[in-house]
Amino acid sequence: MRRALFAAVAILAPVTLFAGVFEATLTLPVRPRFALSEGTHVAIAPFVIVVAAEDRTDRASKVDVQMEFSRYLKKKLDKETKLEIFDASSEKLPTSDTKELAANRDFWKSVAARSGADYVLSGSIDFDVEDKAGYKTEEYTSPVDGRTYYRQVLVESTGFVFDIVFVVFDGDTGEKVAEENFRDFKQFDGRNYDELMGLFENLRSMEKQILSMFISQETTSTRYLFD
Amino acid sequence: MTTIQHAAMLRIGLAGSTARLLAAVTLVAALSGCGTTGSDLKTAEAQIRIGSKAAREGLWREATFRYKRAVQIEPNNAMALSNLGVAYESSGEFEMAREAYLKALQVDRANPYIQKNYSRFSEFYAKFKKREPKVLGAEKETTP
Numbered sequence: 001m002r003r004a005l006f007a008a009v010a011i012l013a014p015v016t017l018f019a020g021v022f023e024a025t026l027t028l029p030v031r032p033r034f035a036l037s038e039g040t041h042v043a044i045a046p047f048v049i050v051v052a053a054e055d056r057t058d059r060a061s062k063v064d065v066q067m068e069f070s071r072y073l074k075k076k077l078d079k080e081t082k083l084e085i086f087d088a089s090s091e092k093l094p095t096s097d098t099k100e101l102a103a104n105r106d107f108w109k110s111v112a113a114r115s116g117a118d119y120v121l122s123g124s125i126d127f128d129v130e131d132k133a134g135y136k137t138e139e140y141t142s143p144v145d146g147r148t149y150y151r152q153v154l155v156e157s158t159g160f161v162f163d164i165v166f167v168v169f170d171g172d173t174g175e176k177v178a179e180e181n182f183r184d185f186k187q188f189d190g191r192n193y194d195e196l197m198g199l200f201e202n203l204r205s206m207e208k209q210i211l212s213m214f215i216s217q218e219t220t221s222t223r224y225l226f227d
Numbered sequence: 228m229t230t231i232q233h234a235a236m237l238r239i240g241l242a243g244s245t246a247r248l249l250a251a252v253t254l255v256a257a258l259s260g261c262g263t264t265g266s267d268l269k270t271a272e273a274q275i276r277i278g279s280k281a282a283r284e285g286l287w288r289e290a291t292f293r294y295k296r297a298v299q300i301e302p303n304n305a306m307a308l309s310n311l312g313v314a315y316e317s318s319g320e321f322e323m324a325r326e327a328y329l330k331a332l333q334v335d336r337a338n339p340y341i342q343k344n345y346s347r348f349s350e351f352y353a354k355f356k357k358r359e360p361k362v363l364g365a366e367k368e369t370t371p
Binding site for chain 1: 275276279282283306307309310313316317319340341343344347348351355358359360361362
C-alpha cells in the first residue's frame with residue numbers, strides 16, 4: 001500500500017511541476033552596430049578580393065565576386081535601410097593590401113568627394129569553392145539475409161566559404177571609423193554545385209548579420225509564464 | 228454557478244432573443260474559461276490567469292497590467308513577479324524586467340522556471356547592452 005502511494009507521488013510529481021506553466025515566445029530587439037541617421041549618404045566602394053584570381057580554385061574564379069557582392073549590397077541597403085546608397089564600385093583601389101588601404105585617408109576622402117558620400121563602405125572578401133570527396137561508413141541491411149553490415153560509401157560535396165570584413169570610412173577625414181567581420185560556410189551534397197548559387201546561399205545566411213550593422217533586427221526567445 | 232453566470236442565465240430567460248442568448252453564452256464561456264468571478268478578481272491568482280490568457284493572445288499590455296495588479300495584491304508572489312518580468316521584456320523595459328526577475332528569485336530561488344527565465348533574460352540583456360551602437364557622425368550634417 002505504502003509502495004503504491006510512493007509510486008503514485010513519483011508519477012504525479014512531474015505533472016505538478018509542469019501544470020500551470022506554458023512557454024511564450026518573445027520578439028526581442030537586436031541593436032544595430034552603427035547608428036547612422038536617416039538619409040546619410042553612404043558610398044559602396046570596391047572590396048579587396050583577398051585571394052588573387054590565379055590562386056583561387058578554378059571554380060571560385062568563375063564568379064565575379066566584386067560585381068555580384070556590390071550589386072547585392074546596394075540592393076539590400078537600398079531596400080532595408082533609410083540610408084542614401086551610392087555605387088562607387090567602379091573606383092580603382094590603389095593597393096590590395098588591406099592595412100595600407102585602410103591607412104590611405106586621401107583615397108577615401110577622394111572617393112567620398114566624388115560620390116558625395118558622408119561615409120564610404122569597403123573592406124575585404126574571401127570567397128572560395130571546394131569540391132570534397134571522402135569515404136563514410138554507413139549501415140546497410142542486406143535484402144538477401146536481412147543482416148546489418150557496415151559498408152564504405154563515397155560522399156561528394158561542395159563547400160562554399162565566404163569571409164567578409166566590412167570597414168566604414170569617414171568621408172570628411174578618410175579615417176577608418178568602424179570594422180566588422182562575418183564568416184559563413186555552406187556545404188551541399190554532390191560535386192559541381194553551382195558557384196553563383198553557392199555565393200548567394202552564403203549571402204542569404206549572412207543577410208541578417210550584414211543588415212544588423214545598420215538597422216535594428218529582431219530575435220525570438222522563449223520564457224515561461226505561470227497560468 | 229457564479230453570480231455573473233446566474234445573471235446571464237436570468238437575462239437569457241427574460242429576453243429570449245437569439246442574439247442575447249449568444250452574447251450571454253459567450254460571456255459565460257469566457258468567464259468560466261478563466262475560472263474567474265467578480266470577487267475572484269481581487270486575488271493575485273485570478274489576475275495572473277487573466278494576464279496569461281492575454282499573453283497567450285499576444286496582448287502584452289493587458290498582460291502587463293494584470294501582472295502588475297497581481298503584484299500589488301501579493302507583492303511576494305514569485306509567479307506574478309516572474310510573469311511581470313516576461314511582460315516587461317516583451318515591451319522592451321529591460322531594467323524593470325531585471326528587477327522583477329530578481330525579486331521573483333528572492334522569493335522563490337528554487338523555482339526552475341524562474342531560474343530559466345532569468346538566465347535566458349540575462350544572456351539576452353548582456354548581449355543587448357554590449358551591442359551599444361557606435362554613433363557615427365552625430366555632429367555631421369547630412370549632405371543636402
